[in-house]
C-alpha cells in the first residue's frame with residue numbers, strides 16, 4: 001500500500017505504508033541520527049506530535065523488548081524510514097517494530113530516501129508534514145493529540161519508605177529511565193503534575209526537585225515558572241532538557257526555536273568548569289539563548305561543541321543545576337549518568353545543612 005509524505009514546503013515523498021497502515025496523521029517533521037534505540041525514541045513523550053525520520057537506513061532489526069519503553073505508549077505521531085527490518089533477531093525481542101507500530105495505531109512510511117529528506121529538513125528547518133494514503137489534496141486528514149493530554153496523564157506516586165533522598169519529580173512528559181535512574185541510586189520518587197503548587201510540593205517534604213523532560217515549547221509553561229522560582233529558593237533542583245529550559249526561563253533567560261534541533265546519541269558537550277567532553281544523548285528543538293543568561297543569576301556550565309548551544313546551567317552557590325542533554329540515556333551513552341550521583345550529593349549536603 002502506498003503512503004504519501006507531504007512537507008509544508010510542498011515536497012512530496014511516496015513510499016510504502018507500514019505500522020497502522022491506513023492511519024493518516026499530521027505532525028512536526030524531525031530527524032534523529034541515532035543508529036540504535038528506536039524503541040526508546042518512539043516511546044519518549046518529548047516526541048509527542050512529531051513525525052520521526054530515522055537517518056540510519058535500517059530500523060527494527062533487533063525487534064521490540066519488554067523493558068525498553070520510556071512511557072506506556074508510542075509518543076511519536078509517525079515514523080519515516082528507509083527500510084524496516086522484516087526479520088528480527090534478538091533474544092529479548094517479543095515482536096517486530098512493524099507489529100509494535102500497528103498495535104499502537106501509529107503509521108509509518110518506508111522506502112524513503114531519508115538522506116535527501118534530512119538534507120531538506122536541515123536547510124528549511126523542522127516543518128509541518130502529513131502522512132496520507134492518497135496525495136494530500138484527496139485525503140481526509142485528522143488532527144493529532146495535544147501535548148496537554150500527555151501531561152494530564154501523569155500520575156502521583158508516594159514514597160514507600162523513609163529513605164533520606166526523596167525526589168519530587170515534576171512531570172512534563174517524563175521518560176521512565178529518569179525515574180529508574182533515581183530509584184536505582186536509592187531515591188524515593190514522587191511524581192507530580194505541573195498543576196502542583198509550591199505548597200503541594202512542600203507538603204511532600206522533598207529533599208530535592210527534578211524538573212523533567214517533555215514535549216513542546218518551553219514558553220507554554222509560563223504558569224509554572226513562579227513555582228520554580230520558589231522551589232530553587234528552598235531545595236536542591238535538577239532540570240533535564242525541558243526542565244533545563246524552564247529553569248532558564250524562570251530566571252529571566254530566553255529560549256528560541258532551533259532550525260532543526262539536536263536529536264541523536266552522539267552529541268559532544270564540553271563542560272566549561274572541568275574542560276571535560278562527554279558524548280550525550282539529545283532530543284530537543286528549542287535551546288536556551290546563551291547571551292540572555294548573562295542578565296540572570298545563572299551561569300552557563302556547558303556548550304555543545306558543534307554549534308555552541310547552551311547545554312548546562314547552574315545557580316552559583318546553590319544546589320541548583322540543569323542540562324539540555326539526557327543523562328539517563330535510553331537511548332544513548334551512559335557517560336553523563338554520574339549527574340544523578342551529583343544530584344544526590346547535593347541533596348545530602350543540603351540535608352546536612354552544608355549548603356543554602
Ligand SMILES: NC(=O)CC[C@H](N)C(=O)O
Pocket residue numbers: 046212213214215216217218240241242243283284285286287
Ligand atoms: N526532550 C525534551 O525535554 C525536549 C524539550 C523541548 N520540548 C524541546 O524540544 O526543546
